Amino acid sequence: MRLKLAFSLGAGLFALTAASAQAQEALKIGVVSVLTGPAASLGQQVRDGFQLAVDKNGGKLGGVPVQITVIDDELKPDVAVGKVRSFIDSGKVDFVVGPVFSNILGAIAKPVLDSGAFLISPNAGPSTMAGKGCHQNFFVTSYQNDQVHEVLGKYAQDQGFKRAYIIAPNYQAGKDSLAGFKRYFKGEIVDEVYAPLTSMDFASDLAKIASTKPDVVFAFLPGGLGVNFVKQWSQAGLQGKIPFLSAFTVDESTLPAQQDAAVGLYGGMTWAPNMDNAQTKAFVSAYEAAYKIVPGSYAQQAYDAAMLIDSAVKAAGGTGDKDKLRAALKKADFTSLRGKFKFNTNGYPIQDFYLVKVAKRADGKFQTEIAQKVFTDYADPHAKDCALK
Template sequence: MIGIGRRGLLTGSTALLAAPALLHAQPAGGVKIGLVAVQTGPQAALGTQLRDGFLQGLRHLDGKLGGLTTEVVHIDDELRPEVAVTKVRAALERDRVDFVVGVVFSNILAAILRPVTEANTFLISTNAGPSTFAGRGCNPFFFTTSYNNDQVHSVIGQACEDRGYRRVFVMVPNYQAGRDAVAGFKSRIKGTVVDEVYVPLTQLDFSAELAKIAAARPDAIFTFMPGGLGVNLVRQYRQAGLANIPFLSTFTVDEATLPAQGEAALGFYSAASWAPNMDNPQNQRFVRDFEAQFNYVPASYAAQSYDGAMLLDSAIRKVNGNLANKDALREAIRAADFRSVRGPFKFGVNHYPVQDFWLLKVARRPDGKFWTETDRKVLEANVDPWAAECRMR
């Protein structure tokens, strides 16, 4: 059963993005996308951003990728790797999707990468970017429009160096992306990590950890707490009276969490390769039309997924809709012949982007909404640290 969601989206296990109110069978010569986005639990806000960003891209492309009518098979991974594998296998074998796109969390990407790529199907991650697939684990059927996990976190390490923070408290979730966050941060900071705390991915009460921070009296805190973890941490950090200790983070204060964090996040810092205030025509159109369609401010999850749609559109056009020639299609994807919302964009040898990274700061817009704004560029045309180990050329 397919129904219309509260934002006018087609919902259900399979949805066809076509002319308004028009549903029909997928014609020959079309393309099917398996869109993986968590829609269950406190992290669903991130999956919704990712999903809506891709669908906004399709709207700007009149519901077609490379001129081919496009069908989207929606896959809720439920933030459970075993569920993700089962659903993705069904999308490959039953729905016969041509591409698998999306994925918020690295543990989900790690679970589905093998079944997707072993089926000679391209997997385009629009958020998760674990280091495990950037070096020796690079794969000819895997691309990401986001980043290598290490890169974003290294921005904060560099920012701490630039600001003279010598003693930093580190706190992240205990999973691959959390470990990547610490490695990336440490790669550029020369000061002392006064404590390194790992918490469960489901933790929502940080009172014990906040007491440790207060006792350590660091120059700053670095944290990576996505989704619901970040909402609770920011509120509790402000309530604990710790805001005098600079709060530098990744994927903790962003447009997916700011509606719930509100004033508690004002002045806190983040890092990314994109911000909604970036001044280029592609980004201005994306942000304006996204807010008009969905009535909320897009986050990087949405922007990277929008770029994912534009990437596939450019690649399918390059091969004139011939999805059977995988080698030609791979070269067309690698060419990245599209205008990104973040400005300069190209793929490195490992199919991870080479791009600029920025320090961002939470601000309130004149209309009262919260978003992140570019503070300064920290890394330019940055190549991720694992690319040299990738054997693809």
């Protein structure tokens, strides 16, 4: 009898310590982002936006302490796969959040998803993983890549522009971008230019624009390309003369360099730092206080990714039951900085898209501001090819 009691007591104690160990076991999250090279300023926003949400929650998500490993993918798929694999092999990974670029996502998706971890993309939203290649453990807190370009095409069409000059870098995303624009814009394409990815000087393209006098210019020139183009655009005296629509060309990551040259130029996005809701106001002021720059969509989407994980882990009571956790993720029951946010069957969001315009704030900093809504509850066209329900 006494022996039995001792046993059960011991077993009970054991169970108790095991349970408390369970509760104390940290949520293991890998943040994969580009932190070296010219695109590092985007990757830093992803890392910092995610960290800000975790810090705001006292180092916990869903009430569970978080252990974050930041992985620099160097924007090289082979490097990314190597680092992500060794991170996964280190054992029991709950979430991988990342990356910024679609080509990196293509490389790391399989090893991450095969391990049973959830993959949350805070930026990359390729069509390949939205349709047939969708996966039940893959969620995107940004948008499907095509959609941003379509915003500008739709706007150009709605404005009644007849002749458009469109330019993008000569690689796959550039071609997808111009195809996305043309999906909604039905007017004449004066010229469709594919510039080398290493272009520095767009003077010759600008001279052509000035001489062909299109009604509107659409550009997809991310990072340094956009900085060069926009500065030279203003120096060539085109600012304010020809409407300038763009995707990923004027945003908070490039505005510190473009400054006044970008004021009045348009982009397309799902959010802007002046979005009129309480959570955005709090987020922007906290981010600026912590990192001294105006947060862009990259930081915002990473922040939303953290809040999504927070809501799901809380609802599922931990990460033990994957099915419960997945169902909680799908509900997207968190307060997005965008306000409205829900997931489609393929794990991509259904949300509103806006035309955003660059403005100079009273404190001298630059940011994008919402100009008008272009799409309401817009779902990507690839979801119908996804087998998930």
